Amino acid sequence: MKGRKTFTLIGLFVLAVLVLGQTTSTTVTIIHTANIYGNVLPFNYFTNTYEPKGLVQIYSYVAQLRQKSSDLLLVDTGNLLYGSPFGDYFVENDTIENPVVTLFNQIGYDVFVPGTFELTLENQKFEKTLKSLKAYVLASNLVNKFGFVKNYYVKVFRNGLKVATVGVVPPYGNLASADYINTIKSVIQRLKSEVQPDVIILATSGGITYDPVSGKQISIQSGLNIGDILIKEFGKDVDIFLFGNQTIVYTNMNKQNKVFSIPGSEGASVNQIDISFSQTGGNWKISKVAAQNVKLEKLKPVENVVNWAQQFETYVEKWLDTPVIRSNVTIGFNKYMAILEDTLVTEIVNKSIIDYTKSHTGIWNVFNPSFGGFIEGDVTRRDLYALVGRTTTVKTLQLTGRQVKEIIVKSLNMLSFKDGKVVFEKSLVSSPWIYDLFENFEYEVVINKKELRRIQFMGKVVNDDDVFVVSVPSVRTYGQNGIISGVVLREFEIPVQKILFSQVKKILPEGLLDTKEDNNRVSLVQLTYTVQPGDTLARIAYRLGIATSDEDLPWAIVELMTLNPIIKNPNLIRPGWEIVYYKKYLDLIPPLKELFEAR
Numbered sequence: 001m002k003g004r005k006t007f008t009l010i011g012l013f014v015l016a017v018l019v020l021g022q023t024t025s026t027t028v029t030i031i032h033t034a035n036i037y038g039n040v041l042p043f044n045y046f047t048n049t050y051e052p053k054g055l056v057q058i059y060s061y062v063a064q065l066r067q068k069s070s071d072l073l074l075v076d077t078g079n080l081l082y083g084s085p086f087g088d089y090f091v092e093n094d095t096i097e098n099p100v101v102t103l104f105n106q107i108g109y110d111v112f113v114p115g116t117f118e119l120t121l122e123n124q125k126f127e128k129t130l131k132s133l134k135a136y137v138l139a140s141n142l143v144n145k146f147g148f149v150k151n152y153y154v155k156v157f158r159n160g161l162k163v164a165t166v167g168v169v170p171p172y173g174n175l176a177s178a179d180y181i182n183t184i185k186s187v188i189q190r191l192k193s194e195v196q197p198d199v200i201i202l203a204t205s206g207g208i209t210y211d212p213v214s215g216k217q218i219s220i221q222s223g224l225n226i227g228d229i230l231i232k233e234f235g236k237d238v239d240i241f242l243f244g245n246q247t248i249v250y251t252n253m254n255k256q257n258k259v260f261s262i263p264g265s266e267g268a269s270v271n272q273i274d275i276s277f278s279q280t281g282g283n284w285k286i287s288k289v290a291a292q293n294v295k296l297e298k299l300k301p302v303e304n305v306v307n308w309a310q311q312f313e314t315y316v317e318k319w320l321d322t323p324v325i326r327s328n329v330t331i332g333f334n335k336y337m338a339i340l341e342d343t344l345v346t347e348i349v350n351k352s353i354i355d356y357t358k359s360h361t362g363i364w365n366v367f368n369p370s371f372g373g374f375i376e377g378d379v380t381r382r383d384l385y386a387l388v389g390r391t392t393t394v395k396t397l398q399l400t401g402r403q404v405k406e407i408i409v410k411s412l413n414m415l416s417f418k419d420g421k422v423v424f425e426k427s428l429v430s431s432p433w434i435y436d437l438f439e440n441f442e443y444e445v446v447i448n449k450k451e452l453r454r455i456q457f458m459g460k461v462v463n464d465d466d467v468f469v470v471s472v473p474s475v476r477t478y479g480q481n482g483i484i485s486g487v488v489l490r491e492f493e494i495p496v497q498k499i500l501f502s503q504v505k506k507i508l509p510e511g512l513l514d515t516k517e518d519n520n521r522v523s524l525v526q527l528t529y530t531v532q533p534g535d536t537l538a539r540i541a542y543r544l545g546i547a548t549s550d551e552d553l554p555w556a557i558v559e560l561m562t563l564n565p566i567i568k569n570p571n572l573i574r575p576g577w578e579i580v581y582y583k584k585y586l587d588l589i590p591p592l593k594e595l596f597e598a599r
Contacts, residue, residue, distance in 0.1 A: 025287070026159050029069065030201070030273040033058060034077040034115070034244035035265035037391045037495075038087010038100050040309050042301055045085040045320070045382075046389050047370045053268040055103045056305050057296040061270065062107055064299075071157050074108060074135075075165060077244030078115020078205030081129065083391040083495045084266070085381070089316045094125065099312045101132050103305070109135040111153055111165050114142070115205040115244055116224065116393075116493035119173040126175065138167025138203065140184055141177040151187045154195055161277060161284050164197035166238075170206035170224045170245070172493060180226070181233055188237050198284040199275060200237060202230055205244035207478070212241070212260040213252045219478035222395070222488050231260075239286070240273060247392075248479045251291040259291050265391070269295045320385070323378035325504055328514035333373035339365075339415075339435050340422060340447075340585060344517040345373060345387060349496070350439035352503035353471045357396050357492060361440040361457070362471035363407075363483075366392050366433040366496070379513065381501070388497050389433070392475040397486035401455075402464035404438070407483060408445060408452050411435045414481075417448035417525055422585060427480070433473065434481045437521065444522045447585065453524065524582040531577040537561075537570045544581050 039054035065072060081100055082091040090098045104112075112135040118126060127146055130137050136153040137146075152166045166187050171178035184202070191197055208227035209219045219225060227243045240259040243250075247265035251273075254260075263271040276288040333345045350364035368389035399407075414425040414435055428435055441462070443455035455462045469489060473496065476483050492499070505511045529544060537557050541547040547556035561567045563580045573579075 024159075024279045025277060026071065026157070026161060026279075027069070027274055027276045028071045028073065028157060028161065028163060028199070029065065030073045030075065030163075030240065030275070031062065031065070032075050032077070032242050032261045032263050032271040032273065033267065034205070034242075034263050035079045035083070035247055035391075036076070036087075036100075036267045037079060037083025037117075037265065038081055038090070039084045039266045040086055040099055040103055041306065041313070046368050046386055048386065049370075051268075052297045052299065052301075053266045055100065055107065055267055056301045056309055057299055058267050058270060059103060059107050059305050060299055060302045061294070061296055063302060073110050073155055073163055073165070073201075075111040075113070075201070075203050075242055076104075076109055076135070077113045077203050077242050078169070079117040079244065080104065080112065080115065081121075082117060085320055085385050086312075086316050088495070088497070089319050090312075091121075091125075091129075093315070093319075094129070096315070097312075098129070098132075099309055101129065103309065105132075105134045106305075109133075110155060111136050111138055111167065111203060113138050113167040113203045113205050113244065114149075114169055116170065116172050116491075117495075119169060119175050120493055123175070136165075138165060139169045139176070140166065140187055141168055141171070141180040142175055145175060151183070152191060154191075154197060159279075162195060162197040163199045163201065164191050164195060165201040165203055166191070168202070168204045168206075168226070168230070170204070170226045172224060172491070181229070184230075184234065188234065192237075198277065199239045199286070201240045201242060202234055202238040203242040204230060206230075207243055207246040207262070208260075211250075211252075212258075213254050217484055218248075219246065219482065220395075220397070220484045220486065220488060222477070222491065224491060224493075239275075246478050247475060249293050251293050253289060253291060257286065257289045259289060261291065263293065268297070269293050320382040321380050323380050324384060324501060325379045325508060325511040325513055327374045327376055327379050328512055329374075330376045331374045331513075333371050335367070335369045335371075335432050336422075336424065338367060339424075339428065339432060339437070340523040342517045342519045342521050344513070344515070345371070346437060347439060347517050348504060348507065348513070349387065349500055350437070350471075351507050352500050353394055353496065354439060355507055356499045356503045357394060357469075357471040357490070359396055359469045359471040361404075361438055361468055363436045363438055363473065363476065365435055365437045366390055366473045366475060369430060369432055374513065384500055384504070385497055388500065390475070391495050391497075392473045393494060394492045394496060394499065395472050395474050395477060396489045396492075397470050397472050397477075397483070398489050399468050399470050399486040400464065401462040401466035401468070403485045404441070404462065404468065404470070405452055405455065405464070406485070407436050408438065408443065408455070409450065410481070412445055412447065412450040412452075415447050415450075417585075420588060422447060422523075431480070433475060436476065436483070438470075439520060442520045444524055444582075446524045446526050446582065449526050453582070523585050525585050525588065526580060526582055529579045529581060531573050531575050531579060533575045535573060535575070537567070537573055540573075540579060545583065545587060546581060
């Protein structure tokens with residue numbers, strides 16, 4: 001009897017060892033979004049065309065994932081509520097249901113980290129709107145001011161696996177505290193001691209200045225880019241870093257399999273992070289990590305969700321058709337012409353921003369490539385949205401004269417002149433905002449020489465060590481060909497269209513658009529002329545169109561002599577000399593429509 005008991009105990013012990021030694025596996029999928037900007041329907045209000053983006057697309061993608069697995073964690077890192085016409089309307093008119101909030105809740109997000117757009121809301125609206133979210137609102141450096149905002153959230157999956165998400169926002173506005181490092185340290189220590197999560201995610205609505213893997217600078221230094229500090233301080237404790245605020249797409253992992261994610265904007269894509277775990281002896285360990293950006297352009301949206309969202313479209317359309325200003329003239333617009341010559345259409349935006357930010361000068365180039373211009377009569381919200389082109393905020397930078405010149409010349413590298421035509425780099429066709437257009441500087445560029453010929457500010461030549469306050473679209477301070485020189489003085493985290501709506505009447509007398517552009521920038525082409533027998537300098541000046549009247553002639557002769565040091569005496573030129581001169585590209589033949597092309 002005693003031997004049988006001993007055998008039974010040994011058997012149970014062996015069985016327990018076998019059970020504990022078994023390896024099981026599971027996979028958790030994290031979906032990361034940011035900068036949705038209030039986009040719900042798959043529609044682009046700026047271009048008035050269908051575009052597969054927004055919460056409807058995200059809903060449809062998540063619904064597909066849930067059919068395969070329930071082990072999902074959905075995190076959004078801010079700028080959810082507005083930034084598009086649809087979102088802007090429902091933030092301003094909060095007496096009716098906000099479909100952005102409703103659909104966000106229907107998707108089943110677990111975590112929301114407020115973005116800078118949310119942080120600019122007045123306290124009452126901030127609390128009312130974010131309280132209506134079913135997701136956990138996380139921001140360690142806000143938790144003492146709003147009871148519903150938490151430090152962290154732990155999701156326990158059906159197999160007992162625990163994923164903890166800690167949230168933090170950049171110190172912007174009146175709601176956020178700058179002392180977030182010590183708070184996060186104590187939160188992570190508490191998590192490790194009390195919860196012992198298998199994965200720790202640090203989610204922030206802040207951006208990054210440097211590529212976390214290569215170390216290359218990808219953005220201008222900014223107080224909103226707290227991601228670099230977070231990586232440095234918590235790289236050992238955190239498995240996944242989720243960022244926001246910037247509209248670039250970034251997914252990468254370092255050698256330690258730490259994941260870094262920025263998912264783009266407007267709900268056009270999501271970042272999907274799949275983490276595979278193995279469990280041996282009761283402990284889960286990460287066995288494999290995969291991160292990818294998933295574009296939603298080929299996804300068919302769920303029809304009944306589209307139909308539900310479209311019922312709110314009537315409110316938005318009526319609001320968009322409300323007049324803002326009037327135009328006494330019809331103004332055409334062409335994206336190539338806007339790059340090459342000053343135009344009133346972009347000028348009114350630039351001057352509105354300069355006035356709002358109290359800058360010396362400004363860059364504006366974030367216009368809609370499909371914009372056709374203004375027709376005489378009422379100019380509506382819809383027209384101004386269409387002009388703006390895409391959602392961006394504004395920064396003011398301190399730039400030296402040298403840095404301004406470098407930015408102008410850098411843009412010229414995207415243009416060339418061949419066979420009498422201006423040739424544009426292909427990237428400019430759909431993304432004109434990577435070519436920088438300055439207002440309030442008077443300057444001339446030479447396309448075929450890629451040179452800045454002349455630049456002045458308020459009638460004075462710009463020197464390299466002069467210092468200027470320059471308003472710049474935030475979208476230009478990172479990403480492709482980004483402006484990463486200069487010092488950020490101030491960040492205005494509201495969409496540009498809001499600035500335009502509030503300022504355009506101030507810069508236009510009585511809200512009437514009937515003035516002409518100031519022609520502060522001119523695109524030139526350098527050409528040569530071979531002196532013929534019998535030519536005089538005066539005759540050449542007239543023939544080349546440098547002088548158009550007797551009054552212009554003295555200036556034209558001085559211009560030619562300045563450009564051509566070989567001419568010592570205006571009355572002595574020799575046949576065969578190559579004379580250099582400049583022409584505005586608009587004055588060239590063939591006709592205007594044949595003057596440029598995209599490469």
